[in-house]
Amino acid sequence: MLFAVLVIGKVVYLQLFEGDKWRAKAEKVSKRDVIAYANRGDICAEDGRLLASSLPYYQLRMDFRASGLSDKVFRSKVDSLAMCLSHFFKDRSVSAYKRKLMNAKYKTEKNRYVLINRRKVNYNELKVLKTFPLFRLGKNKGGLICEQENKRIQPHINLATRTIGYLNKEANNELIGKVGLEGAFESELKGVDGVSVMQKMSGRWLPVTSVEPKDGNDLITTINVDYQDVAESALHQQLIKYNADHGSAILMEVKTGAIKAIANLGYDKKKKIYREIYNYAIAETTEPGSTFKLASIMALLEDGYVGPMDSIDTGNGVYKYHNEKMRDSHIGGYGKLSVQEVFEKSSNIGVSRLIYEHYNNKKKSFINRLYDFRLNESLGIDIKGEGTPNIKYPNDPNWSGVSLPWMSIGYEVEQTPLQTLTFYNAVANGGRMMKPKFVKEIRYHGDVVREFDNEVLKSKICSGETLDRVQSMLEGVVLRGTARNLRNSNYKIAGKTGTAQIADKNKGYANKIYQASFVGYFPADNPMYSCIVVINRPNKTKGFYGNQVAGPVFKTIADKVYAMSYSMHPEKKEEEKEEALVPVSLNGNKNDLDLVFNDLDINVTNEDIKSEWVITSRKDSVIEYKYRRVKNALVPNVKGMGVQDALYILENAGLKVRVRGVGSVAKQSLQPGSYYKRGDRIIIDLS
Numbered sequence: 001m002l003f004a005v006l007v008i009g010k011v012v013y014l015q016l017f018e019g020d021k022w023r024a025k026a027e028k029v030s031k032r033d034v035i036a037y038a039n040r041g042d043i044c045a046e047d048g049r050l051l052a053s054s055l056p057y058y059q060l061r062m063d064f065r066a067s068g069l070s071d072k073v074f075r076s077k078v079d080s081l082a083m084c085l086s087h088f089f090k091d092r093s094v095s096a097y098k099r100k101l102m103n104a105k106y107k108t109e110k111n112r113y114v115l116i117n118r119r120k121v122n123y124n125e126l127k128v129l130k131t132f133p134l135f136r137l138g139k140n141k142g143g144l145i146c147e148q149e150n151k152r153i154q155p156h157i158n159l160a161t162r163t164i165g166y167l168n169k170e171a172n173n174e175l176i177g178k179v180g181l182e183g184a185f186e187s188e189l190k191g192v193d194g195v196s197v198m199q200k201m202s203g204r205w206l207p208v209t210s211v212e213p214k215d216g217n218d219l220i221t222t223i224n225v226d227y228q229d230v231a232e233s234a235l236h237q238q239l240i241k242y243n244a245d246h247g248s249a250i251l252m253e254v255k256t257g258a259i260k261a262i263a264n265l266g267y268d269k270k271k272k273i274y275r276e277i278y279n280y281a282i283a284e285t286t287e288p289g290s291t292f293k294l295a296s297i298m299a300l301l302e303d304g305y306v307g308p309m310d311s312i313d314t315g316n317g318v319y320k321y322h323n324e325k326m327r328d329s330h331i332g333g334y335g336k337l338s339v340q341e342v343f344e345k346s347s348n349i350g351v352s353r354l355i356y357e358h359y360n361n362k363k364k365s366f367i368n369r370l371y372d373f374r375l376n377e378s379l380g381i382d383i384k385g386e387g388t389p390n391i392k393y394p395n396d397p398n399w400s401g402v403s404l405p406w407m408s409i410g411y412e413v414e415q416t417p418l419q420t421l422t423f424y425n426a427v428a429n430g431g432r433m434m435k436p437k438f439v440k441e442i443r444y445h446g447d448v449v450r451e452f453d454n455e456v457l458k459s460k461i462c463s464g465e466t467l468d469r470v471q472s473m474l475e476g477v478v479l480r481g482t483a484r485n486l487r488n489s490n491y492k493i494a495g496k497t498g499t500a501q502i503a504d505k506n507k508g509y510a511n512k513i514y515q516a517s518f519v520g521y522f523p524a525d526n527p528m529y530s531c532i533v534v535i536n537r538p539n540k541t542k543g544f545y546g547n548q549v550a551g552p553v554f555k556t557i558a559d560k561v562y563a564m565s566y567s568m569h570p571e572k573k574e575e576e577k578e579e580a581l582v583p584v585s586l587n588g589n590k591n592d593l594d595l596v597f598n599d600l601d602i603n604v605t606n607e608d609i610k611s612e613w614v615i616t617s618r619k620d621s622v623i624e625y626k627y628r629r630v631k632n633a634l635v636p637n638v639k640g641m642g643v644q645d646a647l648y649i650l651e652n653a654g655l656k657v658r659v660r661g662v663g664s665v666a667k668q669s670l671q672p673g674s675y676y677k678r679g680d681r682i683i684i685d686l687s
Helices: 002-017 019-030 071-089 094-106 123-129 180-184 225-241 289-302 339-344 348-359 363-372 403-408 417-428 464-479 551-564 590-600 643-652
Strands: 031-036 050-062 144-153 167-169 175-177 194-201 204-211 218-221 246-253 259-268 273-275 311-313 318-321 324-327 336-338 439-444 447-451 456-458 494-504 508-522 529-536 603-605 613-619 622-627 656-660 665-668 681-686
Touching: 050 123, 071 094, 071 123, 175 180, 225 246, 225 259, 225 273, 225 529, 225 551, 246 417, 246 551, 289 339, 289 348, 289 363, 289 403, 289 417, 289 464, 289 494, 289 508, 311 339, 311 348, 318 348, 324 348, 324 403, 336 339, 339 348, 339 464, 348 363, 348 403, 363 403, 417 464, 417 494, 417 508, 417 529, 464 494, 464 508, 508 551, 529 551, 590 603, 590 613, 590 622, 643 656, 643 681
Parallel strands: 603 622, 656 681
Antiparallel strands: 031 194, 050 144, 167 175, 194 204, 218 439, 246 259, 246 529, 259 273, 311 336, 318 324, 439 447, 494 508, 508 529, 613 622, 665 681
16 A cells, blocks of 8 residues: 555656656657758759769668577678678678678677778669678668768769869768859759658657658759860860960850850869869959950040051060060061051050050049949859959059059959950950850759849940951951961951960069960851960960960860851852762661661662662662672671671671771671681671
8 A cells, every 4th residue: 555655656746747857758769850851953064964963872881789680690691791792892801791790790889880881882782782691681680771871973074063063061961062053052952851750659660740851953054065075175185285284264155145164174283183173264363464455455446546547656566664664575576556456466565555645644544444344343153252353443552653554465453264255255245245154044853943044244335336346356366466376267266365474472473474365256257155265374485375375275166166056157058059968878787778768768779679688889869779698608798787787697697706996897807608617706897
């Protein structure tokens, strides 16, 4: 009776005074929240090809205290499991794996969730691992625990890597986009995690309530993978050729501002390779040099101070402003030049004297004109880290007596490559300055959620008359000026070379470090694309001028884009159009050839031939069939066939075939029509 009273008293005490405490503890023991992570959205090229995607990888652990993992089962399977793990990972012997498993099971107290191997495995590898002894028994009986971790993959290695961006791991192990498009569109890409409330019932954890995760949205960028590949490759080759420190190349669509390619390569001294280290195109501000002369000439033309045919004496190539000497690259000078020739030959003295003569007493007017061109403002792009342009005003503490002439030729000012390109793109686009665009739409499971319109930064940067004049000058640079090496007969290029001596961080201009650039657009008579190439610190013993170092990269990009963009090709007149030729056909299987020719609407003669294999020949606008007999016990004649048909015939005949080269069969080692034995070897040479 006394004991019963004590029990009842304790129950009452617990209910009244400690009830909340123990109910909370029971809730904690019997229920738990399990986070269901959302799938991060993909970043795709304009045609949907993947640029960045999340793939699941798994860390393998083993619970040696799993309720169903008995000693008998473990000991009977440990040898075969060790063998399978050794063959799969190929990092240690079978005996080493067995020793690891045995020690984890019997010789340590920390035998829960033991790491099997540091290497994470993908989904296909996980499926193989789940067939291994013990592991195939499941989590409770076999002890296998798979911890999923999504890994961000860029399928096209080193292709616009800095622009696409990457993820950083936070303190809570969450991956967050910080750089490039990954960072700019973090909220769109990351999705919303779900949560599942699990409750322990009859010894098992069962879901009670759950909120499903919402996957992240996909970004469809403006990047063209083919153009990007061309830009990266051309830039990489030139960096190697001139042993340069780094460089960038950008391709922009004139009408929309869409970025079709953006390459950034720097030399990694540790790995001794060029790779995407930093987004130079967007973030690096440097003195642009002669490419800035376009703005100076436009200011003179817009304010009505000069015309293209007005002249200026550039003298012997050396001119002094206060105590500073300015030089032209042409030794001995150009003498008297027209304004058009000053620009085409990129005369430092010609441009600076024109600016000094007309703006020295009204310096603010010149700077205000540059500001009116919007050269002092950032572009406001989505990607973080854009460099800030610097065009100082006359009341700036750093303004000196030589600032005006030196600014006119691209010194004492700073621009990023993308900012310079945006200005030139406006000239190509009839004066309409477009904001660079990297993303064209956002999708969720294939459905368009949001489209990005083309954004105009300035509707007109100057008058139509000024535009016509500078467009002619930009064409003249390639036709008669410093970029004559870029001329071609297929389409016109307009642009400007730039060779700037840039300052070293510690020694100023004493080391003579150069930056070579070329910026322009094509086709000049109907601009569709603008492009800039900037190469920093080329080896000056090999060359450092813009037309020589940066120009060839521009031309390679332009040539490939022109070749791939049929809309840029002029239509042939009726009298120029050639009669369509019948394509060359390989010999082969008649049924396959009939199918192809019917689909291409090509006429065939002798198509009633009753033969499985035929020889084809082209006659005018038709294909002619001829018999090709394949006889038993005689070596088949496969000359002129594609490799697929040749292999089919020869291997069915019992011959062992070795193939050399590519193309169609040109030679075969065994004479057609000769006798052979099954198993004989035959070599076929393709060409």
